[in-house]
Amino acid sequence: MTKSLNWRRGALFASCVLGAPALAVAAGGMTALAPLERGRWEVRDLDGGGARPAICLGDPARFVQLEHAGPACPIEILQNGKGETTAQYSCAGRGFGHTHIRVETPRLIRIDTQGLNNGKPFSYRLEARRAGSC
Template sequence: MVAGLAAGISAAAQAPSLAMLDRLEPGQWQLRFRDGSSTQQICVRNGRELIQLRHPDSKCSRYVVEDGQDEVTVQYTCRGPNYGRTSIRRETGSLAQVESQGIAGGLPFQFTAEARRTGNCR
């Protein structure tokens, strides 16, 4: 019994934290897409919102693929045929690189963008 309890505590302590995303500053962020698409402005309360840019209001299950000091990769699955895989690399607290691909609304998406904090949310 004690060994099982200790194993459970150890597994919980090793669960991915995605702490790097907590080091991104909250505020207004601009996404500049590498393919030349129009820039997008978003209000970011915490860096975790950058994971599901194509599924912002969806409740999705997540699987952390990489949880590094300056880079995270998360694969997620939402209701219906909607899913994605996003990698975020932190350069500073106000600058990050985002790569994401998946299916949204039954259509494939793929993008690479620079995310830069531009000020406070409006």
């Protein structure tokens, strides 16, 4: 009985510690992104790669992890100032990323991101602009 209770306490502690970065972001930990308007956002590559699929934005933290689609990975906020934020994330078994976002207006942002996705490096500059409702 005592072993079971200790194991449960350990599991609860681990889930709180490991899940804290993702929860902080979901709860609005990146105040620089708070003014962004929700809705449909068009994303284009500033280095000549063209347009990317549009995003129906609910949580602005989604812009941090554009390269690793799917479930949100734990995010660590490195810098969170007025109008800009820098964060890094790590997706177990899939890779990691380092992203800097500059908020130009509540409808326009610039994104610089780089990292490793499934063993392949990525690095690009993007512009995202709100284009309407979802």
